[in-house]
Amino acid sequence: MSDDELANILEQINPKDFTWSFWFTLPLYPYSKRRTLRQEIIKDTIWTFDQMQGIFYVIVPIRMTVVKLDEGGLFVYAPVAPTPECIRLVNELVAEHGDVKYIILPTISGLEHKVFVGPFARCFPHAQVFVAPNQWSFPLNLPLSWLGLPPKRTYILPADSSQTPFADQFDYAILDTIDLGSGKFAEVAFLHKRSHTLLVTDSIISVPENPPAIIQLDPYALLFHAKDQAADIVVDNQANRRKGWHRITLFALYFRPSALEVPSWGGVLRDAFTAPEKSYKAYFGLFPFKWRHDWQRSFDALQGNGRLFVAPILQTLILNRAPRETINWANKVASWDFRWIIPCHFDAPIKAEPQQFRQAFSFLEKQPAVSPGLPEEDFKLLREIDAGLYKSGIVPQAQEKV
Secondary structure (H helix, E strand, O other): HEEEEEEEHHOOHHHHHOOOOHHHHHHEOOOOHHHHEEEEEEOOOOOEEEEEEEEEOOOEEEEEEEEEEOOOOEEEOOOOOOOOHHHHHHHHHHHHHHHEEEEEHHHHHHHHHHHHHHHHHHHHOOOEEEEEOOOOOOOOOOOOHHHHHOOOHHHEOOOHHHOOOOOEEEEEEEEEEEEOOEEEEEEEEEEEEOOOEEEOOOOOOOOOOOHHHHHHHOOHHHHHHHOOOOOOOOOOHHHHHHHHHHHHHHHHHHHHOEEEOOOOHHHHHHHHHHOOOOOOOHHHHHHOEEEEOOOHHHHHHHHHHHHHHHOOHHHHHHHHHHHHHHHHHHHHHHHHOEEEOOEEEEOEEOOOHHHHHHHHOHHHHOOOOOOOOOOOOHHHHHHHHHHHHHOOOOOOOOOOOO
């Protein structure tokens, strides 16, 4: 998307259109203000709706996908915040292609997806809601109706995908519930047969070289992370936006990559006094980051020219608890005929073949055909977190590779 197109979008938006009043249920940046960008992926067939969210300006896209049904009507995968702007954009499709018929919650653990399903469903009172099996909540395991899902039209996705009213157009594969001790993880991948498009939630991603359009609508976070020190005044240009995006990606996927050094708090506080911006928005001048001169190498290795991979957090803390189940699920998905993948985060759509999807899970195999290629040194903090959680009895021990 060009700068002129982004400027045009900004001019047409009423700030009230992207207000999300229930932001406190999941208090993530940008809190009560969430913009939505709609993109047509396949003409008159598939659209994505991107919003953004994060912590401490570490922001990434969160995405809903809408598919036109053959008989008319719409299929919604992983709803986002139903702001007035978002619902208006959906209703534009409704006016042309028919009402929302099905709403899918494809995960059981991702609060950033679950929290929007009930409010979104209330905007479309005739839609049936289908959710991944074995839903749970913390600290109390509450009924789905108590979580805001409409009780009279909410259904559990059956193990057999042929038993759903959309079986002629979609197949799906459920990654069996992975026990994480204090919680669970599961995901449901959907195949839209006619367009040869795979819809996934968190399991697979591809990182774009440039910041996504939704992130560039408000570049403050990009420029904040483009700083090298608290005293920097960063010029708003594409080079600095790209620099900030690369660092945000490393934060989001590794927490603390090897290229990042954490300075002493004494030094951070001293630097804050000389920072040119000391507002609340700028965290009062606090900038507790120090990047090594070769930090770009970590991003380049992670991004890998846009290749498919499993997020390091999932590799280290979740999927390694059930390698056999995950490989079986990946094999089933890879048996489908798809040419495009639309994840709920980072880049989309991704042009990819089934073998590329399957290859991304080779980190779970003792002798993978191809190495995933992510630098082991960048996993250091995640390995320490994993060991600490296991030692504390919070999560079960990781299983051996298959």
